[in-house]
Amino acid sequence: MVTEALVLSAILFVIGTFGVLIRRNAIIMFLCIELQLNAVNLSFVAFSRMFGIEGQLFVFFVMTVAAAEAAVGLAIIISIFRHYETVNVDSFNLLKW
Amino acid sequence: MATPLLALAQGGGQAAAEAGHYEPFLPGLVVLLPLLGFIVNGILALQHGRASADAVRRGEELDLGDASSRPATHTLPTWIGPGVMAAAFLIAVVNFARMYGVYLEEPVIVRYWTWIASGTFTVEAALQLDQLSMIMMLIITGVGFLIHVFSVGYMKEDPGYPRYFAYLNLFVFFMLVLVMGSSYALMFVGWEGVGLCSYLLIGYWFSDREKSDAGKKAFIVNRIGDVGFLIAMFLLFREFGTVDFVPVFAEAETLAYAGGLVTAITLFFFVGAIGKSAQIPLFVWLPDAMAGPTPVSALIHAATMVTAGVYLVARSSALFALAPLSSAVVAGIGVLTALFAATIALKQDDIKKVLAYSTVSQLGYMFVGVGVGAYAAGVFHLMTHAFFKALLFLGSGAVIHAMHEAYHSTHSHEDAQDMRNMGGLKAFMPITWVTMWIATLAIAGIWPFAGFFSKDEIIWYTAAFGGAENAPYPALYTVYWIIALAAAMLTAFYMTRMMVMTFHGENRTGAEESKALHEAPPVMWIPLAVLAVLSIFGGWINVPEELQASWVGLFGVLPASEWLHHWLEPITAQAHHIQEVNLGELSHYSPFGGGEVLWATISTVAAGIVVLASIRFVGGQKVVPVAQDEKKPTGFAKVLANKYYVDEFYDRFVVQPIVGASRFCWKIIDARIIDGAVNLVGMLSKGVGWGVSMFQTGTINTYAFILTVGVLAILGVTLL
Numbered sequence: 001m002v003t004e005a006l007v008l009s010a011i012l013f014v015i016g017t018f019g020v021l022i023r024r025n026a027i028i029m030f031l032c033i034e035l036q037l038n039a040v041n042l043s044f045v046a047f048s049r050m051f052g053i054e055g056q057l058f059v060f061f062v063m064t065v066a067a068a069e070a071a072v073g074l075a076i077i078i079s080i081f082r083h084y085e086t087v088n089v090d091s092f093n094l095l096k097w
Numbered sequence: 098m099a100t101p102l103l104a105l106a107q108g109g110g111q112a113a114a115e116a117g118h119y120e121p122f123l124p125g126l127v128v129l130l131p132l133l134g135f136i137v138n139g140i141l142a143l144q145h146g147r148a149s150a151d152a153v154r155r156g157e158e159l160d161l162g163d164a165s166s167r168p169a170t171h172t173l174p175t176w177i178g179p180g181v182m183a184a185a186f187l188i189a190v191v192n193f194a195r196m197y198g199v200y201l202e203e204p205v206i207v208r209y210w211t212w213i214a215s216g217t218f219t220v221e222a223a224l225q226l227d228q229l230s231m232i233m234m235l236i237i238t239g240v241g242f243l244i245h246v247f248s249v250g251y252m253k254e255d256p257g258y259p260r261y262f263a264y265l266n267l268f269v270f271f272m273l274v275l276v277m278g279s280s281y282a283l284m285f286v287g288w289e290g291v292g293l294c295s296y297l298l299i300g301y302w303f304s305d306r307e308k309s310d311a312g313k314k315a316f317i318v319n320r321i322g323d324v325g326f327l328i329a330m331f332l333l334f335r336e337f338g339t340v341d342f343v344p345v346f347a348e349a350e351t352l353a354y355a356g357g358l359v360t361a362i363t364l365f366f367f368v369g370a371i372g373k374s375a376q377i378p379l380f381v382w383l384p385d386a387m388a389g390p391t392p393v394s395a396l397i398h399a400a401t402m403v404t405a406g407v408y409l410v411a412r413s414s415a416l417f418a419l420a421p422l423s424s425a426v427v428a429g430i431g432v433l434t435a436l437f438a439a440t441i442a443l444k445q446d447d448i449k450k451v452l453a454y455s456t457v458s459q460l461g462y463m464f465v466g467v468g469v470g471a472y473a474a475g476v477f478h479l480m481t482h483a484f485f486k487a488l489l490f491l492g493s494g495a496v497i498h499a500m501h502e503a504y505h506s507t508h509s510h511e512d513a514q515d516m517r518n519m520g521g522l523k524a525f526m527p528i529t530w531v532t533m534w535i536a537t538l539a540i541a542g543i544w545p546f547a548g549f550f551s552k553d554e555i556i557w558y559t560a561a562f563g564g565a566e567n568a569p570y571p572a573l574y575t576v577y578w579i580i581a582l583a584a585a586m587l588t589a590f591y592m593t594r595m596m597v598m599t600f601h602g603e604n605r606t607g608a609e610e611s612k613a614l615h616e617a618p619p620v621m622w623i624p625l626a627v628l629a630v631l632s633i634f635g636g637w638i639n640v641p642e643e644l645q646a647s648w649v650g651l652f653g654v655l656p657a658s659e660w661l662h663h664w665l666e667p668i669t670a671q672a673h674h675i676q677e678v679n680l681g682e683l684s685h686y687s688p689f690g691g692g693e694v695l696w697a698t699i700s701t702v703a704a705g706i707v708v709l710a711s712i713r714f715v716g717g718q719k720v721v722p723v724a725q726d727e728k729k730p731t732g733f734a735k736v737l738a739n740k741y742y743v744d745e746f747y748d749r750f751v752v753q754p755i756v757g758a759s760r761f762c763w764k765i766i767d768a769r770i771i772d773g774a775v776n777l778v779g780m781l782s783k784g785v786g787w788g789v790s791m792f793q794t795g796t797i798n799t800y801a802f803i804l805t806v807g808v809l810a811i812l813g814v815t816l817l
Contacts, residue, residue: 008401017805020798020801021801021802021805022798022799024798029797046544089797089798090798092795092797093794093795093796094795094797095793096793096794096795096796
């Protein structure tokens with residue numbers, strides 16, 4: 001049971017990672033990050049079967065932080081969109097050498 | 098004045114004197130008084146410098162020619178400078194009187210504080226009072242006082258007058274530290290200090306490039322010798338763990354006779370002496386040192402500082418007696434220098450250059466004396482030389498002073514020191530003439546003047562040492578003896594030549610100029626007269642016993658037979674003991690037979706004949722003033738006039754290579770290699786930074802990609 005959950009978690013995490021690396025749309029990338037976080041959450045829950053309740057506790061922390069992060073992240077993306085009228089991350093490369 | 102002095106001289110109570118006890122009288126004050134003079138005169142010099150800078154700014158000019166208009170900074174040093182010297186001399190005399198009659202076997206050491214304390218090594222600030230330091234103290238303060246007085250007349254119109262006296266007082270302070278210090282370390286302090294003052298006074302007129310260069314030359318050449326002194330001191334410390342005189346000499350005989358170590362120590366000390374006392378090959382600075390004021394030449398470069406090397410060897414007599422090879426080197430360098438410098442002096446036209454080479458030559462004699470184990474004879478010649486050479490220099494100072502004023506009166510730019518411009522001066526300055534003749538006869542070795550006794554004794558001991566039972570290199574000492582005699586004849590010739598060119602014959606100064614020629618003022622000729630008296634009678638304190646009964650000792654009339662030998666016996670006893678044990682009795686005959694009286698007679702008669710012959714010879718020569726002198730010397734005379742091209746040789750083979758090597762170090766090693774390496778490191782980090790900054794694309798995906806790769810890499814490394 002745990003093995004299957006961990007495999008699913010890994011698959012979700014890799015999808016999320018590739019999503020962040022490949023996609024250029026800021027909102028999609030953002031969602032992919034959420035996917036990674038939730039993949040981790042799944043692992044936590046799965047492991048809590050073996051090691052105790054602390055894993056489930058941590059999931060709450062992660063969800064709280066993810067919610068706060070989503071709020072700030074979306075606000076930034078909206079702000080950027082108002083300025084550039086696009087959410088394509090290739091357009092935002094002012095902070096370079 | 099006399100009565101309290103007498104009371105002080107007997108000091109420490111009658112009982113103390115009877116018990117063979119010597120109570121020092123304020124020895125620290127002898128050293129401190131000149132230092133005090135330096136401080137006060139130095140403050141005045143600073144004041145004067147500020148005042149004259151202000152005057153220049155206001156466009157005024159200080160008139161120093163008129164005595165009434167001289168500022169206080171000019172009148173005070175007149176009293177302070179010679180005043181501290183007089184006081185120091187009086188204290189020295191009191192101490193001498195207290196030591197006189199007491200056979201002091203162990204030196205009295207007056208300790209003040211611990212100067213260096215490092216582990217087992219300590220150096221105390223302490224003065225050593227014994228017979229040798231007492232003689233040196235009397236010469237330095239006594240002759241020094243006379244020269245200070247002379248300077249008052251000689252330098253009175255010089256704008257740097259207070260500075261001059263500050264330097265002169267500082268010199269005397271360091272010289273006294275040199276001879277009175279109780280260890281080689283303190284001696285080295287004085288040794289360096291007098292070198293500094295020599296540099297300051299040679300370059301006294303520093304706005305003249307040539308003169309400041311001469312000061313630098315003296316300083317740098319002396320440094321070469323000082324390295325030897327330092328190494329010798331390190332070796333002593335390694336062997337004995339101390340550099341104090343008393344313990345070092347007490348344990349000296351634990352070193353093997355003629356062993357490598359004692360030979361190395363003494364040779365390194367002698368390297369120091371070569372530098373300070375201007376011997377071959379480091380004599381080149383002394384003739385150039387004549388750029389300083391003439392009284393400075395008299396005090397530092399004739400009477401006192403340059404004899405420090407002789408003092409060093411005499412002080413270390415116990416070590417030098419243990420090293421026959423070093424002693425032979427000392428005497429060999431001495432005798433070569435005596436001859437070499439005497440030949441150069443034959444062809445010099447500058448009156449001070451003649452005296453400078455003469456000084457080098459006479460210092461050579463002193464080294465012969467201390468090199469053949471006649472330490473007292475070396476110190477004896479040091480003393481008489483201080484009298485007659487100081488007199489000769491001060492006399493030449495009086496001549497230059499008069500010549501300078503003569504040319505000044507007509508605004509001529511002729512050379513006031515060139516003897517070709519002099520001639521016939523005896524009519525204008527009779528006192529200078531008479532006193533300088535006395536000194537000339539003394540240095541030429543004419544009986545009964547001081548130089549005869551001291552020089553004759555050195556030459557005699559050279560023969561006697563070579564004739565000792567186990568003399569190390571008997572043939573060598575015969576050669577030394579012959580060279581020393583030959584150089585004595587040369588001395589008689591070049592000194593007579595100098596006197597004849599300066600004082601006799603027609604006056605060549607110029608008709609207009611000669612009206613301004615005049616005798617030196619009393620403040621200048623009185624020191625000359627005092628030194629002349631010392632140059633006549635100074636030698637009588639040390640008439641050898643063998644000679645006293647003969648005509649040389651006026652059939653027993655001359656007093657104090659071998660007084661100086663007996664006086665210095667506690668200092669030289671150890672060396673003489675070592676010498677007697679290892680070499681046996683000295684000979685009483687010269688290499689070619691004949692006793693002491695015969696050779697004393699031969700040498701003084703020969704010197705007398707040379708003097709008379711050269712009066713006729715030089716007097717018969719036609720001398721033309723510098724301005725009309727177009728005849729250049731040729732052949733060997735040219736080589737002599739150019740001082741054997743030693744300066745040129747050093748310039749070509751020492752100075753230029755060093756300058757070249759320095760330029761190479763500067764331009765190539767420093768500017769290219771070292772600076773290049775530093776710049777290269779800078780360029781590299783800049784380039785790497787620029788290259789790495791290319792990763793900063795500003796695109797989030799790149800960062801995310803690099804982050805992922807990094808995490809995977811770290812995981813890979815740690816997990817697999």
